[in-house]
Amino acid sequence: MQRIGVFVCHCGSNIAATVDVKQLAAYVKSEPGVVYANDYPYMCSEAGQAMIAEAIQKERLSGVVVCSCSPRMHEATFRKCAAGAGLNPYMVEIANIREQCSWIHKDMETATQKALVLARAAIAKVNLGTPLQEGESPVTKRALVIGGGIAGIQTALDIAEAGYEVDIVERTPSIGGRMAQLDKTFPTLDCSACILTPKMVDAAAHEKITLYTYSEVEKVSGFVGDFTVDIRKKARSVDADKCTGCGACQEKCPSKKAPDAFNRGLKKRSAIYTPFAQAIPNVPVIDRKTCIHFQTGKCGLCAKVCQAQAIDYTQEDEIITRKYGAIVAATGFDMIRLDRYDEYAYSQSPDVITSLELERLMNAAGPTGGHLERLSDHRQPKEIVFIQCVGSRCADDRGKSYCSKICCMYTAKHAMLIREKYPGTKVTVFYIDVRTPGKNFDEFYRRAVEEYHVDYIKGQVGKVAPQPDGRLLVQGVDLLDARQLQIEADLVVLAAAIEPSEGVRPLAGMLTAGIDTNDFLTEAHPKLRPVESATAGIFLSGVCQGPKDIPETVSQAGAAAVKVIGLLAKDRLRTNPCTAMPDVLACNGCSACANVCPYGAITYEEKEVAAPGVRETRRVAVVNSALCQGCGACTVACPSGAMDLQGFSNRQIIAEVDAICR
């Protein structure tokens, strides 16, 4: 028989105003196993914890039930307190009488009744509880960062500075990401490349950082502290050790028909290419789909002009397998496709462009050398209309429900830069709301309006109609003036919504990291654990977790790095003992549990099963307790009831239900 102590918290008036805490403490005394019950205004306070510790020792308690707030809030607090007093921390149970009772009810009598029922259930569970021991697992002191944009670079630099090895895996031929495509950055208008490229160089030069560019993560197995990752290093067709980066091959390459992705397709590039001049590594790759040599077997001009003899047509993809203690996802974003927004005529007119295309058109290293011009006739536009929230804050399923967060600021930046450089240009911005919550952000937007006289119109655009002469007729509404507008423009810029990069969903599957309906990776807690995935050892950095600008991305990158460093600093990890445990006698190896396990923690083994009257070797489930996150899906899926979750055994759950129904 257990000796259980019940501790009822008032939580100031949070609980006590709705639940009669004194009465509750008195009621629970008659529950089976309860030898002690008391109440206190703030159980989580030092004095409250002292009360629990004292009772554990004086009353020789074998179990503790705390009737308080959600276990998410203070379960760890009370477990630690119990452990300090010599009680196994897994013999502590929380009855949530705040979020699930006092906060949602008004009537004291019924709320007290419900609190009693919740306490009963917790007591019933503790009555069947068993002490659990935490295990240990080793830590590989190396981190993997997936994505080489500013988020990945900053995370890697911070981890490397702490003295740990970091590998960056980047899908494209160079690190740099979206930030490398930008012209200027808000709100200071400093040049994006000027602040990014030194960081790229630092990352490449750092002795603790290894770059795998033009590479992708192909397979992830293992668990926190001990991941094994296969990285596919795609064939560059260029020997990186020999290449001097002279660029002769790119100049001579006769196939210059491929759309240049770095310039958002506004320009063509050669088949052998580096995405941009400051690319790191400065080693080109051959795009085999457009290379004449790979397509027809002829040409071979690049190999002929390469003084260093670095061109290697025979190179093949390489799989590199490495072990890591922690993995950071920093996979970034792209702009949405605009197929479903054809009222803005993006597919109909070359002079309707996205904001990211405008960045390239305004960038000195861009396709026009920084001269803003229409793609149709190369004339400098005189009247420009910006449309914000294209696909963001969308009420139907055409676009995204969320605010893309960066568009208000970069649109103000674009408008201002254009008015600065081409003062004769008329610039109009259509907006739903202007959102500028950041340091010096609102001042920046006001400058656009007040000093640069950008015409901000609150309202949405219904249609952009290209005219036969190439002009664009923008039909919109001015909500503040309650009138319809028709504005002639020669350039329309769409602030398209941003979305997580392509391929993040399969990556999340490999990492067993949570992902939301918009394909953003989910943090373990929206406020308290914003840079960790719910899967231990997986961390999040940058826009893959949700829209954010550069300063915020850099902050999050640093935060993710600190979490990684905290993990790698440990030699061994304690593992949560609340994991699944199969009863080999009842298991028939049907695979139902492995099929539902989101963490790949269940495998099968041929095992000798021995019981009175039985001795045979058969296939049974085995749980890797380091991988198991204790979600319990397998216990429900198991048709023979062989799978049990330690700390949440089937018997305990049934006892809780019985106690509630009593």
Next chain:
Amino acid sequence: MKFSYYPGCTLKNKARALDQYARACAGVLNIELEEPDNWQCCGGVYPLGRDETAKKLSAVRALQETKEKEQALVTLCSACHHVLKRVNDDMRHVPEIRDKANRYLELEPPYQGETKVLHFLEVLRDVVGFETLRKKVTHPLTGRRIGAYYGCLLLRPGKILQFDDPENPKILEDFIRAIGAEPVIYPYRNECCGAYLSLKDPALPAAMCEKIKGSAAGFGADLLVTSCPLCMYNLNRSETKDTLPVYYFTELLAEALGVKEDPAVSEKQEEGNP
């Protein structure tokens, strides 16, 4: 394949061409259009008042009768298509309207939106297939540059009509390609023609139609196609410098399939246009 066919009132007088050419083509396309005996006018406009159930009853009758025959209900007129699909959607999703209509019509078992409503263009796309249609074309309209004029009733509300993407539709362009002509994309192809405003203030639809025709002509269209008698009326009524001829899509289909000069058709045409 056999369908119930709901012609609608306009196709019995002003828009005979829309109806008769479709009937002529149906045979070539192995489609049977069976007109029910007792169909009534759909009302022409979907009643927007949430409590206006009476005006939806004629549509419910047609839908119920089709359900009994276990056929899909095909219509040609944009307005009928719009009303039938929206009323059907109400019968499926709005309990108050469904209950009221069923009680009044004493339908047992109640009608719950089971009938599938199809526009004739959807039949061409989804049942016949544009690829098959292309093969059946004997007189391709090669060299003709055609602007598809969708108007609004054919496309919107997109979620309920489930016809095509209202902002970037392509069914008519695909149709135009299938009959051997060249579609012309112009920005006002899915804008309203002014519809019934022609009764109140004819200047408004005239201005709207001028914009539509001017844009289509500007982008190089020689003619427009529509499936809506009201669009046809408004487009023809507006006097613009761009005198673009407007055709029902069925007429061009009949021409491409080589059944336009079918004597039965032209005879009925003449009767319809005194």
